[in-house]
Amino acid sequence: MEASDSFEELTDLLHRAYATLGASGFNYTAVxxxxxxxREQIARKExxxxxxxxxxxxxxxxGRAGPGQLACEWYGxxxxxxxxxxxxxxxxQRQGIGGxxxxxxxxxxxxxxxxEIALDTAEGAQHLVELxxxxxxxxxxxxxxxxxxxxxxxxSKALTETH
Numbered sequence: 001m002e003a004s005d006s007f008e009e010l011t012d013l014l015h016r017a018y019a020t021l022g023a024s025g026f027n028y029t030a031v032x033x034x035x036x037x038x039r040e041q042i043a044r045k046e047x048x049x050x051x052x053x054x055x056x057x058x059x060x061x062x063g064r065a066g067p068g069q070l071a072c073e074w075y076g077x078x079x080x081x082x083x084x085x086x087x088x089x090x091x092x093q094r095q096g097i098g099g100x101x102x103x104x105x106x107x108x109x110x111x112x113x114x115x116e117i118a119l120d121t122a123e124g125a126q127h128l129v130e131l132x133x134x135x136x137x138x139x140x141x142x143x144x145x146x147x148x149x150x151x152x153x154x155x156s157k158a159l160t161e162t163h
Contacts, residue, residue: 006056010049011038013056017087026122027149030085041085048104050088050097058097060086062105072120072143074154079115086119102135110159118156129153 014030022031029037041047044066050058061084065075075082083105088098109117120143121128129139137155144151 007035007038007042009056010047010059011035013059013089014038014085014087016090020090021122021125024125025149026125027147028122030087045084046108048101048108050101056089057092058088058101060084060101060105062108071145072141072154074118074140074156077116079113080156081109081112081114081117083117083119099135106157106159114159116156116158118154120152120154122150123153124150129155 011033014033018028018030021028033041041061045061045063047061048059049056061082063082063084065072065080065082069075069082074080083102086098086101088101106117118140119132119137121132123129123142132155135157137157139153140156141154142151143154
């Protein structure tokens with residue numbers, strides 16, 4: 001994300017992308033986070049945007065575990081990098097944008113020395129768990145984040161080169 005990018009537009013993208021999950025009873029932070037929260041999250045991680053004609057259509061955060069994420073033991077392991085706030089505009093989902101963002105994040109994390117890349121999602125969001133499994137992510141644990149109405153499944157993917 002660059003200084004000229006709009007935190008308001010990014011926050012709106014997150015709200016739209018997570019609205020269906022919120023309506024299903026999952027109180028993900030991105031469902032209704034403030035613009036201030038978006039700014040704070042980006043200050044601690046690398047933020048990547050997918051844009052078309054200067055319009056944000058996808059995003060994700062990439063980084064090491066921050067203080068609030070250490071409740072998840074897996075995230076604190078050496079060599080583990082984390083994807084968060086992964087979102088694609090609902091009108092453009094299932095067109096490969098999310099896959100391209102994930103591939104980019106995996107390559108970027110590998111270039112920064114990561115051995116694993118991990119993320120978490122609501123255990124009940126089975127379609128997301130299956131999506132990540134198809135990309136080579138495996139279940140490595142569970143975490144109950146403070147204030148969340150659901151338990152999260154933690155998924156991780158090895159970033160070792162195969163020849």
